[in-house]
Amino acid sequence: MTDLDQLVADVRACRVCAPVLPLGPRPIVQVSSQARLLIASQAPGAKVHEKGLAFWDDSGNRLRDWLGLGRDVFYDPERVAILPMGFCYPGRLSAGGDRPPRPECAPLWRDRVLALMPAVRLTLLVGTYAQAHVLGPAPMTGRVRDYRAYLPRYFPLPHPSWRTNVWAARNPWFVESVLPALRAEVACALDR
Ligand code: SF4
Numbered sequence: 001m002t003d004l005d006q007l008v009a010d011v012r013a014c015r016v017c018a019p020v021l022p023l024g025p026r027p028i029v030q031v032s033s034q035a036r037l038l039i040a041s042q043a044p045g046a047k048v049h050e051k052g053l054a055f056w057d058d059s060g061n062r063l064r065d066w067l068g069l070g071r072d073v074f075y076d077p078e079r080v081a082i083l084p085m086g087f088c089y090p091g092r093l094s095a096g097g098d099r100p101p102r103p104e105c106a107p108l109w110r111d112r113v114l115a116l117m118p119a120v121r122l123t124l125l126v127g128t129y130a131q132a133h134v135l136g137p138a139p140m141t142g143r144v145r146d147y148r149a150y151l152p153r154y155f156p157l158p159h160p161s162w163r164t165n166v167w168a169a170r171n172p173w174f175v176e177s178v179l180p181a182l183r184a185e186v187a188c189a190l191d192r
Contacts, residue, residue, distance in 0.1 A: 004033050004116040011109055017088060017102045027087035028054050033116060035081035037189045038123040039063075040130040042084055042159055043101040049089035054082040062160040063126070068183040079190055081117060083110065085129045101129050122152065122189035127159035141171060147178060155185055 001009075011027050018025050028044045039055075047057045055063055055074070064074050074080055086101025087109065093099055110133075114120070125131045128140045134154065135143070143156040150156055158164045158174075168174050 002033070002116075004031065004113075007112060007116060011087060011113070014087070014109075016104050016108065020091075021088055021102070022091040023049055023089055025088050026052065028052060028082075028084070029087055029113070030054055030075070030077045030080070030082040031113060031117060032077040032081065034078040034119050035117060036119055036121045037080045037186060038114075038117070038120045039080065039082045039126060040085070040123050040134065041082060041126045042129050043086035043098065044084065044089045045098055046089055046092075054084070058162065059160045062164070066157070066160065066179055066182060067124075067186045069186065073190070081120065083113060085110075085133055106133055122185055123154050124186075125150075125154050125156045127157070131156050141167075144174065144178060145171075147181065151185065155182060157182070 008029065008031060011029060014027055015025050023046070026044075026049050028048060041054070044054065045057065045059070048054060051057075053075075054060070060074075064071065067074070069080070084101060086103075086105040088102065088105070090099040090102050123134070125134055125143075131138070131140060131143055135150070135156070140156070140158060143150075144158060147155055158167060
């Protein structure tokens with residue numbers, strides 16, 4: 001068993017947030033020491049928790065379309081890693097929408113997992129929580145528009161939920177210029 005295998009086993013056994021997770025702990029990550037592309041996302045939703053597979057839902061279909069990747073590559077851990085800011089479904093807000101990622105998770109696990117993933121070339125910062133954790137707080141729209149400032153290491157993106165359709169309609173530059181650049185960067189990162 002490799003150090004990464006052992007660490008992932010420790011992650012899967014984690015119960016730190018058990019008292020506050022409405023559906024209980026079910027950490028959902030996809031990692032390997034060979035992955036070139038890292039998707040730093042937010043936290044699993046209820047459907048992903050139930051299925052146990054990251055981004056298998058409509059948000060995942062939208063994200064795969066943005067990246068120009070089929071499921072075969074997206075779910076190949078030797079090429080693509082998926083590491084959300086919170087590994088378990090955090091529950092719903094009373095006002096609607098999911099709760100933020102559990103704040104215990106990233107400080108406890110993220111750096112230790114990343115230290116065992118030396119092949120990552122490009123990290124997609126998907127949504128405001130990932131961007132704030134890695135880059136510090138700032139408005140998401142400006143960050144996405146200025147994506148070139150974060151290359152070659154990072155590429156900030158909105159969360160690919162259905163709400164992003166409204167945001168993209170207001171910001172047509174995202175589809176016209178950011179997505180083609182994103183696909184090129186992703187293809188370059190995955191190129192062997
Ligand atoms: S969210 Fe992270 S820290 Fe909390 S129980 Fe799940 S794996 Fe553990």
